[in-house]
Amino acid sequence: MYRIAKDLNSTETHFILECIQNADDNQYIDVEPFLRISVYRDRIRIDCNEKGFEPQDVKSLCSVGESKKVIRENGQRRYIGEKGIGFKSVFKVAERVQICSPPYFFEFDARGELGMITPIWVPPEKLLLVPSRDSQTTILLLPPSGKSYERLIEDSEAISPTLLLFLSKLRRMDLRICTENFRAPNSTTREISTTYLRDEQEEFATLKVQDTHKPVRDRRYRLFNQTWEVSLLEVEERRKGIKETEVRLAFPVNALGEPIQSTQPVHAFLPVRDFGFKVCYPIRNGLNGSISSS
Numbered sequence: 436m437y438r439i440a441k442d443l444n445s446t447e448t449h450f451i452l453e454c455i456q457n458a459d460d461n462q463y464i465d466v467e468p469f470l471r472i473s474v475y476r477d478r479i480r481i482d483c484n485e486k487g488f489e490p491q492d493v494k495s496l497c498s499v500g501e502s503k504k505v506i507r508e509n510g511q512r513r514y515i516g517e518k519g520i521g522f523k524s525v526f527k528v529a530e531r532v533q534i535c536s537p538p539y540f541f542e543f544d545a546r547g548e549l550g551m552i553t554p555i556w557v558p559p560e561k562l563l564l565v566p567s568r569d570s571q572t573t574i575l576l577l578p579p580s581g582k583s584y585e586r587l588i589e590d591s592e593a594i595s596p597t598l599l600l601f602l603s604k605l606r607r608m609d610l611r612i613c614t615e616n617f618r619a620p621n622s623t624t625r626e627i628s629t630t631y632l633r634d635e636q637e638e639f640a641t642l643k644v645q646d647t648h649k650p651v652r653d654r655r656y657r658l659f660n661q662t663w664e665v666s667l668l669e670v671e672e673r674r675k676g677i678k679e680t681e682v683r684l685a686f687p688v689n690a691l692g693e694p695i696q697s698t699q700p701v702h703a704f705l706p707v708r709d710f711g712f713k714v715c716y717p718i719r720n721g722l723n724g725s726i727s728s729s
Contacts, residue, residue, distance in 0.1 A: 450524060450525075450527055450528050450587070451472065451587065451590060451591055451594065452594070452598075453524045454470070454472060454481055454524075455470060455598065455602070455605070455608065457522065458470040458481075458483050458485070458605060459602045459603060459604050459605050460604075461483060461485035461486075461604070462485060462486050463484065463485055463486060463604060464486045466484050467484075467606050467607060468484065468485070468604045468605050468606050468607070469483070469484055469570075469605065469606065469607035469608065469609065470482070470483050470605055470607075470608050470609070471483075471567075471570065471608075471609040471610075471611065472591065472608075472609070472610055472611070473611035473612075473613070474584055474587055474588050474591050474610070474611070474612050474613065475584065475613045475615070475616055475617045476583040476584055476585055476588070476613070476614070476615060476616045477577075477578065477583060477584070477616040477617050478563075478575060478576060478577055478578075478584070478616075478617050479528070479529070479575070479576040479584055479587065480564065480573065480574070480575050480576075481573065481574040481575075481576070482567045482569070482570035482572070482573050483570055483571070483572050483573075484569060484570045484571055484572075485571060485572055486571065487536050487537070487571040487572060488534075488536035488539045488572065492536075493539055493541075493554070495522075496522050496534075496543075496554070497552050497553065497554055498552065523551060525574070525576055526543075526545050526551055528576060528578065528584070528587065529545070529576035529577055529578060529579075530544070530545050530546060530577060530578060530579040530580070531543070531544050531545070531546075531576075531577040532574065532575070532576055532577070533557065533562055533563055533564060533574070533575040533577075534572070534573075534574050534575075535559075535562055535564060535566050535572070535573045535574075535575075536571060536572040536573070537566070537571075540556065540557050540558065540559050540562060541554040541555060541556045541557055542554070542555050542557050543555070562575075563575055563577075588612055588613075588614065591610055591612050592610075592612055592625070592627075594610065595700055596608075596627075596629040596642050596644050596654070597642065597654075597685070597699065597700060597702070598702060599629055599631040599642060600631070600640060600642070600656060600658070600683070600685045600702075601683055601685070601702045605631070606630065606631045607628065607629065607630045607631070608628070608629050609626065609627070609628045609629075610625075610626070610627040610628075611624060611625075611626050612624065612625045612626075612627070613625075624647075625646070625647055625648050626645075626646070626647045627644070627645070627646045627647075628644070628645045628646075629642055629643070629644050629645075630642070630643040637658070638657060638658060639655060639656065639657055639658065639688070639692065640655070640656050640658055640685070641653055641654065641655050641656075642654040642655075642656070654687065655687070655688050655689065655690065655692075656685040656686060656687055656688065657685070657686045657688050657692060658683065658684070658685055658686075659683070659684040659686075660681060660682070660683050660684075661681070661682045661683075662679050662680070662681050662682075663679065663680055663681075663682065664678065664679055665677055665678055665679060665680050685699070687699065698710075698711050698712065699712075
């Protein structure tokens with residue numbers, strides 16, 4: 436339990452971003468990988484069309500420092516999360532966590548002894564959620580007594596669609612933000628759906644953003660990737676075995692592929708912040724672009 440508390444307290448990445456990171460680490464079979472996060476004042480629901488839980492996945496959730504995440508034989512990074520602690524991040528905002536990934540239905544209750552690692556098996560009819568038809572795995576988060584997810588509602592709306600440019604698997608992300616509780620009949624809901632589309636030459640990508648509060652927007656980017664060898668003297672303890680790292684540049688362009696002048700946020704797979712950097716490539720007057728580095 437000390438190990439869990441220590442790792443959670445040292446993780447500065449925002450909870451919602453950690454959910455996105457975990458989804459990008461999932462495995463998918465013959466589907467367009469997507470993640471849907473629905474944030475209400477009294478609960479958070481996470482739906483993902485990953486392939487579903489296996490016995491080892493359940494075991495990993497109930498342990499610390501154990502994970503199925505591996506490194507490719509050539510030393511490239513396949514996963515962007517930290518081993519063994521990714522799922523435990525839900526306890527930064529939740530007291531109870533229910534998981535539905537047929538045939539597995541169980542929950543964790545942080546109020547009990549070893550509640551973060553000891554699962555409680557729940558009959559399907561006793562779940563507080565209804566499984567989604569378009570996703571294989573659903574996770575329901577319930578806040579501690581007397582608290583709500585009001586701040587997470589605000590933070591969710593601020594997530595930049597550009598993060599999909601720098602993830603390896605996710606191609607669609609839906610945010611459903613409700614300003615009332617789950618059972619409110621007249622609640623106000625904002626839905627933001629971002630879809631990542633790559634052209635056949637993989638030189639350009641388009642982000643299609645649909646927002647119930649704004650007009651539909653298409654954002655086009657020119658992409659550049661560069662792989663660098665990592666000095667073994669600079670590798671962190673938690674990154675042993677990593678021999679290469681990738682830098683991706685994403686430059687906003689118009690429909691003709693011409694540069695658009697604007698600053699863009701820096702990403703380390705997930706967004707960090709907009710530092711006002713101006714990175715140019717030699718087309719006409721150049722432009723400012725987004726940067727991603729592992």
